[in-house]
Amino acid sequence: MTKAAPAAFADTHQTETSPKVSDEVRKTTCYMCACRCGIDVHLRDGKIRYIEGNRDHPVNRGVLCAKGSAGIMQHYSPARLQKPLLRTGPRGAGEFREIEWEEALQIAVSWLEPLRESSPEKLAFFTGRDQSQSLTGWWAQQFGTPNYAAHGGFCSVNMATAGIYTIGGSFWEFGQPDWERTKYFMIFGVAEDHDSNPIKLGMSRLKERGAKIVGVNPVRTGYNAIADEWVGITPGTDGLFILSLIHELLRAGKVDVDYLLRYTNAAQLVIDAPGTAEHGLIARNNDGEMLVWDRHADREASYKSVSTGAALKGRFTLGDGRAAVPVFEHLARAYSDERYAPDAVAEETGVSADTIRRIAAELANAAFNEAIEIECSWTDWRGEEHDKFIGRPVSFHAMRGISAHSNGFQTCRALHVLQILLGSIDCPGGFRYKPPYPKPSYAHPKPHAGVTPDQPLGGPHLGYLHGPDDLLLDTEGRAKRIDKGFTWDAPMSAHGVLHMVISNAVAGDPYEIDTLFLFMANMSWNSSMNTRGVMKMLEAKRDDGEYRIPHIIYSDAYASEMVAYADLVLPDTTYLERHDAISLLDRPICEPDAVADAIRWPVVEPDREVRGFQSVLLDLGARLRLPGMVNQQGDPLYKDYADYLVNHQRKPGVGPLAGFRGAQGDRGGRGDPNPQQLQQYIDNGGYWTEHVPPNAAFFKMANQDYQDWAVAKGFYDAPEPCIFNLYLEPLRKFQLAAEGHGERQPPEHLRERVRDCFTPLPHWYPPFEGAGIDVSDYPYHAITQRPAAMYHSWGSQNAWLRQIHGDNPMYVPGPVCDAAGLVDGDWAWISSYHGKICVPVRRMHAVNDKTLWTWNAIGKRKGAWNLSPDAPEAKRGFLLNHLINELLPPKGDGQRYSNSDPITGQAAWYDLRVKIEKAEQPFEQSQPTFEVQQNPLPPAPDDVEYGKEWQK
Ligand code: SF4
Numbered sequence: 001m002t003k004a005a006p007a008a009f010a011d012t013h014q015t016e017t018s019p020k021v022s023d024e025v026r027k028t029t030c031y032m033c034a035c036r037c038g039i040d041v042h043l044r045d046g047k048i049r050y051i052e053g054n055r056d057h058p059v060n061r062g063v064l065c066a067k068g069s070a071g072i073m074q075h076y077s078p079a080r081l082q083k084p085l086l087r088t089g090p091r092g093a094g095e096f097r098e099i100e101w102e103e104a105l106q107i108a109v110s111w112l113e114p115l116r117e118s119s120p121e122k123l124a125f126f127t128g129r130d131q132s133q134s135l136t137g138w139w140a141q142q143f144g145t146p147n148y149a150a151h152g153g154f155c156s157v158n159m160a161t162a163g164i165y166t167i168g169g170s171f172w173e174f175g176q177p178d179w180e181r182t183k184y185f186m187i188f189g190v191a192e193d194h195d196s197n198p199i200k201l202g203m204s205r206l207k208e209r210g211a212k213i214v215g216v217n218p219v220r221t222g223y224n225a226i227a228d229e230w231v232g233i234t235p236g237t238d239g240l241f242i243l244s245l246i247h248e249l250l251r252a253g254k255v256d257v258d259y260l261l262r263y264t265n266a267a268q269l270v271i272d273a274p275g276t277a278e279h280g281l282i283a284r285n286n287d288g289e290m291l292v293w294d295r296h297a298d299r300e301a302s303y304k305s306v307s308t309g310a311a312l313k314g315r316f317t318l319g320d321g322r323a324a325v326p327v328f329e330h331l332a333r334a335y336s337d338e339r340y341a342p343d344a345v346a347e348e349t350g351v352s353a354d355t356i357r358r359i360a361a362e363l364a365n366a367a368f369n370e371a372i373e374i375e376c377s378w379t380d381w382r383g384e385e386h387d388k389f390i391g392r393p394v395s396f397h398a399m400r401g402i403s404a405h406s407n408g409f410q411t412c413r414a415l416h417v418l419q420i421l422l423g424s425i426d427c428p429g430g431f432r433y434k435p436p437y438p439k440p441s442y443a444h445p446k447p448h449a450g451v452t453p454d455q456p457l458g459g460p461h462l463g464y465l466h467g468p469d470d471l472l473l474d475t476e477g478r479a480k481r482i483d484k485g486f487t488w489d490a491p492m493s494a495h496g497v498l499h500m501v502i503s504n505a506v507a508g509d510p511y512e513i514d515t516l517f518l519f520m521a522n523m524s525w526n527s528s529m530n531t532r533g534v535m536k537m538l539e540a541k542r543d544d545g546e547y548r549i550p551h552i553i554y555s556d557a558y559a560s561e562m563v564a565y566a567d568l569v570l571p572d573t574t575y576l577e578r579h580d581a582i583s584l585l586d587r588p589i590c591e592p593d594a595v596a597d598a599i600r601w602p603v604v605e606p607d608r609e610v611r612g613f614q615s616v617l618l619d620l621g622a623r624l625r626l627p628g629m630v631n632q633q634g635d636p637l638y639k640d641y642a643d644y645l646v647n648h649q650r651k652p653g654v655g656p657l658a659g660f661r662g663a664q665g666d667r668g669g670r671g672d673p674n675p676q677q678l679q680q681y682i683d684n685g686g687y688w689t690e691h692v693p694p695n696a697a698f699f700k701m702a703n704q705d706y707q708d709w710a711v712a713k714g715f716y717d718a719p720e721p722c723i724f725n726l727y728l729e730p731l732r733k734f735q736l737a738a739e740g741h742g743e744r745q746p747p748e749h750l751r752e753r754v755r756d757c758f759t760p761l762p763h764w765y766p767p768f769e770g771a772g773i774d775v776s777d778y779p780y781h782a783i784t785q786r787p788a789a790m791y792h793s794w795g796s797q798n799a800w801l802r803q804i805h806g807d808n809p810m811y812v813p814g815p816v817c818d819a820a821g822l823v824d825g826d827w828a829w830i831s832s833y834h835g836k837i838c839v840p841v842r843r844m845h846a847v848n849d850k851t852l853w854t855w856n857a858i859g860k861r862k863g864a865w866n867l868s869p870d871a872p873e874a875k876r877g878f879l880l881n882h883l884i885n886e887l888l889p890p891k892g893d894g895q896r897y898s899n900s901d902p903i904t905g906q907a908a909w910y911d912l913r914v915k916i917e918k919a920e921q922p923f924e925q926s927q928p929t930f931e932v933q934q935n936p937l938p939p940a941p942d943d944v945e946y947g948k949e950w951q952k
Contacts (some may be wrong), residue, residue, distance in 0.1 A: 012300065021050045026603035027686040029573030029582055032067035032074060032204060033791035034129055035059060035195045036582050036589050037687055039068060041603045048072050048576065048604060053197075056685050058596045060197040066789040068197075070800040074574060075604070077556045078940035079797035081571035083609040083938055090911040091547060092524075092539050094934030096562035101940065107109070107568055109623045111515050111551045112143075116624060120144035120451075121451050124482050124505060124516040126498050127151070128521035129792070130142055134585035134656060135644070136519065141457045142626040146449035147482045147513070148461045148474070149496020154907035156194065157495040158403035161904045162412030164464060164494070165730070166724035167425055167741040168438030170412075173587045175437060177395030178203045181429035184366035186214045186359075188238055188402020188415065191785035193223030199223065212366075214359065216241070217401055219785050219811075219853050220846035225671050231359075232848040234350040235781040235910050238402040239411030239764040240340070240416050241349045241356065241930075247340040248360030249421060254368060256392065256423025257309060260328065262380070263702050264420055264724040267292040267310035268303055269324035277741040280732040280760065283324045292317070293326065306384055316451070316771060327727040331417075334761050348700060350848055367392040367422045374428050378695045379704045381721035389698040392422050393429025396552035401783075406768040406908040409492070409901050413728070413762035416691050420724050427701050432592035436584055436715030438701045438722040441730075446470050447494075449480035456627055462494055467733035477747075479510040483905075488746045488754065489898060490905025491734060497905040499529055499886055500898055506537040515551040518562065519613055520572070521732050525561035525864070526793050526857040526879055529899060529907065530834070536623065538565040555613045558797060561864040564933050571610040576603050578612035579642040581656040582687075584715070593697060595668070595713060597647070597658050598687035599678060614641035632731070640717035646847040647673045654714040657681070659688020660898045667715030677750055697925040700787040731903070732760040749895045750902075757902045767911040769899065774835050777911035780816065782830065784856035795859040796873060797865040799944035807876035809842040812916065813849045817841070820916050822946045832912055838919050838927035839878045852914060854880065859926065863933035866940045878926040884912055 022042030030037045032762035038057025042050040051071050055062035069138065084104035089095025099107075102829055115122045122149040127133070133150050152160065163170025172195050179202035190199070203223060206213055215227030224230050232802035233241055250630045269283040269291045282290040289302035301310075312328040330407065338344055339665075342353035349356075372391040379385050396419055402411050416425075422431030426438075441464040448459035449472040465471065465486060472486040473479065479487045479591045482504050483497035490497055502523060521527055528534040540548045545852075554566035557574050561783055572578075580600035582589050582740050590596050596865035621629035622636035631637050638644040645656045653670035655659070660680040661671025668690040674680070681688060690713075697707035709721035738746050738754035746754050757765065770778075786792070787805055797803035810830060812822060822828055828841045839854075847853060859877030862869040886907075887896040899908050 009657075014587070027054055027601045027682070028576065028683045029580070029598045029599065029686055030068045031131070031580070032071050032154055032194055032794065034131070036131070036196055037068055037197050038063065038598065039064065039071070041576060043604070046604070047672060048528045054685055055872070058591050058594060059685055062203065063197045063201055065197055065200075065793055066804065068793060069800065070785050070795065070798050071576070072750055072946065073799045073801070073944070074795070075576050076946070077558065077799075078944060079937070080439070080574065080608065081557060081563070081569065081610060082561055082937065084571060085563075085566075085569035086565045089163060090539070091552075091567070092535065092564050093306055094936060095935045096569065101609065104568060104570060105616075105619060105623060108553055110572070111553070112620070113303040113624060115514055116143055116454060118453050120307075120449075121146055121482070123147065123517060124513050124515070125517040126501055126521055127519040130519055130581060131582065131587065133185060133587070134583055134650075135336070135614055135617065135641075137461060138628070139621055139626070141460060141850050142628055143624070144451060144454070144456050144479050144619065146451055146457060146461060148546040149483065149485065149498055151498055151527070152495025153483070153485070153493060153497045153856055153905055154499045154527065154909070156403045156906070157493070157904050158408035158901055158906045159412050161492055161494045164439070164444065165441050165492070165728055166413050166416040166725050167420070167916065168440040169433050171397050171399060175426075175431050176592065177202060177397060178391075178393070178429050178432050178592070178612055181372060181391060182206065182393050182395040183370050183429060184214075184362060185209050185211055185218060186396050187223055187227070188216045188396065189403070190223055190397060190399045191217065191219065191401070192788040193786035194399035201865060212362070218781070218783060218848035218851040221785055222788060225846070231355065231848070233844075234348065234768040234848055235343075235403045236407065237349040237764075239346045239414045239762065239848055241351055242411065243335055243340045243762070244345045244349075244356050245360045246335045246340050246414070246418055248342065248357055249690070250336055252360070252364060254364035255421040256367070257312065259423030259633055260312065260420070261308045261310055261813065264726055265290070265303075266328040266331070267312055267326050268727070269293060269300070269316065269318070270327055270330060270727065272323040277736060280385060280736065282727075282729050283318060283322065284538055291324070300880050302381060307384065309540065312887045316609045316791060319359065322801045324523050330727055331761055333619050334763070357434055363394055367424060367828050368606065372674065372697070373756060374893060376695055378699070380699070380702045381704055381707065381719070383704075389428050391428025391430060392424040394422050394424045395429065399697065401910065403906060404909040406899070406910050407652065407899050407907055409903040410757070410762040410764065411757070414764070417435050417642070417726055417762060420726060425724070426699060432698070433700045434588065434590035434592055434711060435595040435713070436588065436590075439716070439723040440720060442466070442722040442797055443716065446487050447472055449486070449828070451480075462496060464494055466878065468737045468742060471744065473744070480820050482513055484508070484510065488750050488901060490903070492903050493905035495867070497898070497900065499900075499907045500905070502528070502534055502537050502549070503886055506540050510550075513549060515553065516549050517553045519555045522560045522583055524560045524565045525861060526810060526881060527739060529881055529884040529909070531879060531881040532930075535565070548770035555616070557610070559864065559866050559935060560793065560935050561933065563936065564864075569610070569936075570613065570616055572604050572613045573610050574741060575600055576604055577606045577610075578614070579640070579645060580614070581645050583656045583767055584658050585650060585656055588744045592692070594689045594691050596687055596689040597656065599657065599681045601678065603681060605907050614644075618644055642888055646675065646677050648674065655859050657688070657716070669715075681823070727760045729760060731758040735756045735760070749893060753902050767908065768888055768897070769908065769911040770913050772891060775911060775913060778915050779850070780833060780914050780916065781851045781910075782832075782880055782883065782912045782914040783853050783910045785853055787855045790855070790858065791859075796858070802873070805858050806872035807853060808855040809840045810852055811842050811844040812844050812852050814843055815849055816852070816916065817843045821918050825922075827922045829919055830883065831917070832914050833889050834885040835883045836927070837878055837880075837882050838923055840876055840926070853917065861930055861933055861937050866935055866937045868940075869932045875925050880912065882928060883914060884909060
């Protein structure tokens with residue numbers, strides 16, 4: 001049956017469907033990357049014959065990328081694990097024996113049970129690109145360990161955290177450009193990732209409508225290659241470029257004053273009392289209400305009582321005698337400074353002053369001269385009534401390229417400040433929130449880490465803190481978490497600090513752990529900095545011969561490099577063999593005009609002794625008698641993950657799936673569990689969606705109609721208007737501590753860093769790695785880009801995708817080639833202060849002239865993924881990770897600092913500095929080399945092709 005596309009996603013450009021190739025079509029959700037497109041899986045004789053896009057699905061509307069269609073080869077991959085494995089040889093050797101599931105689960109319980117009874121923190125449970133974090137996090141919480149996070153800390157936590165603290169949302173899952181109305185679109189630091197099909201669809205709409213696209217990225221590939229204008233910026237200087245655009249907008253008076261007064265803290269008063277413990281904090285009255293200066297009454301007033309009548313400039317004396325200055329006055333002073341003038345930043349950013357001035361003028365022109373209006377009655381959170389939505393048709397998208405730097409948090413904040421000044425957030429033509437966002441930082445939980453043996457943690461592990469008092473430190477000032485998240489090292493590490501877990505655990509700092517439990521996190525290869533060092537750490541032993549991390553449990557569907565370092569391997573299914581929820585409790589797939597979620601379900605049955613990880617986790621939870629996973633008799637509450645998806649309630653009426661709730665399956669958002677829920681999802685094409693009411697569609701941060709609808713749907717328990725934080729007061733609280741105020745003081749070696757980096761208005765500072773070395777020794781930057789056809793290492797064993805990216809040269813700018821005497825096909829040594837690699841070179845001109853780059857995660861360790869040791873990925877492929885240390889260069893003060901953003905702990909992958917030298921002769925093999933990993937699987941066939949014997 002063909003269903004009409006939902007009105008909001010209607011597309012007039014559909015072509016004829018392909019000829020039928022199957023006996024049956026099953027609709028589920030792709031997991032070849034993190035976009036979660038809807039797919040139609042065609043089956044013939046019980047085998048997968050073909051995968052195509054689901055034309056009704058809100059995420060992709062039928063569009064399928066190379067990865068998605070290659071899901072068939074992912075499913076039939078010879079790298080799939082077959083059965084649970086128990087290590088028999090030394091760690092890293094890859095020697096295992098197959099065991100039954102019962103034995104595997106008993107072993108896991110025998111390791112975990114004593115920990116829960118005595119010291120739950122000795123379990124560290126971390127996951128990779130996990131799409132079930134609302135389950136995995138809850139499981140860890142019920143276990144009682146404070147040591148849980150997913151991969152966000154080494155991915156794009158700067159983007160997410162800066163967004164939540166500033167505007168209650170960020171890009172991708174949180175919101176997207178208004179593709180139908182925007183007239184000027186800037187995309188920062190995105191090659192072809194985060195996200196994929198939705199951005200392709202959006203950009204094609206912009207092209208159809210003639211909107212201008214500006215790509216800001218050191219490398220012109222992917223989206224940047226189809227942009228109307230490419231700005232080949234120098235890595236790590238995006239913040240400087242953005243603040244220079246702001247400088248120009250302020251100079252020209254092109255900011256949306258009405259918007260600033262209504263929706264932001266621009267008018268809030270900042271206490272001006274140098275040397276005191278309240279200098280720089282927002283002034284409040286005795287009721288704790290934030291204050292502004294009422295221009296008409298010429299006196300202080302509470303923020304919520306005055307909107308457009310508040311002062312943005314001046315210096316005022318409050319009733320109690322304190323002096324105070326509006327946020328906007330501080331902002332205007334800071335960014336009008338000549339250090340942000342286009343001529344002052346041009347050399348550092350690699351962007352000419354004329355280009356900066358022109359782009360600022362184009363932004364202003366689109367926002368203010370091409371403004372749009374939509375007639376509609378709506379009411380704001382102050383109770384003021386409006387008869388239209390005013391749109392500033394300028395929008396932005398950004399991701400890892402600007403965030404994976406040690407100045408990434410402030411850079412991401414700067415981009416949001418630019419959006420706010422233009423009045424372009426959640427208006428027609430601007431960036432638009434997707435439900436359940438916006439959600440201000442104070443509406444999120446604070447992080448929890450209080451451990452009590454045999455008891456759950458007091459609340460979620462991850463969250464948003466608001467000052468030094470919320471840090472997760474014990475009475476001696478030591479970190480409570482193994483990754484040192486939410487400490488002075490990384491106070492706002494809302495996604496944890498995964499890249500520090502293994503090194504901290506091996507060093508026993510802040511304490512030793514017993515069991516490292518990892519799910520799809522390839523920590524011994526492409527998901528770690530200092531890859532060789534991490535391999536050694538995983539093999540490291542104490543004096544008594546015991547491994548420094550005594551137990552490692554690993555779950556994955558494939559024989560990645562990490563498998564060889566596990567003691568116990570729990571084989572997961574492929575994404576076509578299990579249930580999953582694309583949940584509003586986790587990382588939603590909504591659209592600005594609709595709330596949506598989706599499922600995966602077993603469209604084929606596993607033909608190996610593998611189990612869905614989420615079901616295994618619930619089984620382990622029941623065996624450990626974790627609260628919420630067993631009933632009063634101690635029997636399992638859930639048969640499997642499917643049962644949990646239907647019957648688990650996080651709070652009354654709210655469960656993992658928001659659709660088809662209630663006894664009749666006719667409730668959306670809140671409602672009782674519905675035994676038919678999964679079948680109703682399947683019948684509806686694998687997803688559920690419901691439209692946002694028209695009068696709630698824009699200005700969601702302040703729109704009472706949206707707030708009320710969101711409460712009805714269960715997104716919030718009470719309305720949560722979101723005031724945009726141009727000035728982020730929690731940062732000022734950390735600075736005050738660094739200035740010596742308050743009980744909780746930073747350690748001396750971090751005091752200066754907190755004082756300098758935690759400015760409540762975003763500012764730009766040079767990335768740490770370059771600041772810690774002599775850059776004349778390492779004059780170039782080196783970064784990776786994610787290709788369109790490979791999602792990190794996931795496609796590495798995929799017979800179709802390997803034909804697109806089997807190896808990865810180092811792309812070198814033409815002038816750098818000339819200076820180093822390099823021509824296409826030469827080999828070159830690339831060195832950082834930490835390491836050295838030798839790799840093949842390709843000349844390229846569409847790249848910033850100080851930047852070398854390569855594709856991400858193509859290189860493989862010999863023997864891993866059931867590939868031949870002579871596979872191109874293992875011979876000519878390589879990782880930049882060998883050049884990157886998880887610690888910064890020594891500063892001579894006896895301390896080593898994490899190679900991370902100082903505010904969030906995000907891994908600063910893109911701060912890497914290198915030099916390049918021609919190799920004497922070509923190599924057969926990229927350097928460094930590692931011993932061939934022994935493979936726990938039967939040998940793969942030489943020729944992997946659909947229909948061959950191995951997959952029957
Ligand atoms: S973008 Fe491609 S790989 Fe990613 S979910 Fe969509 S179809 Fe699958």
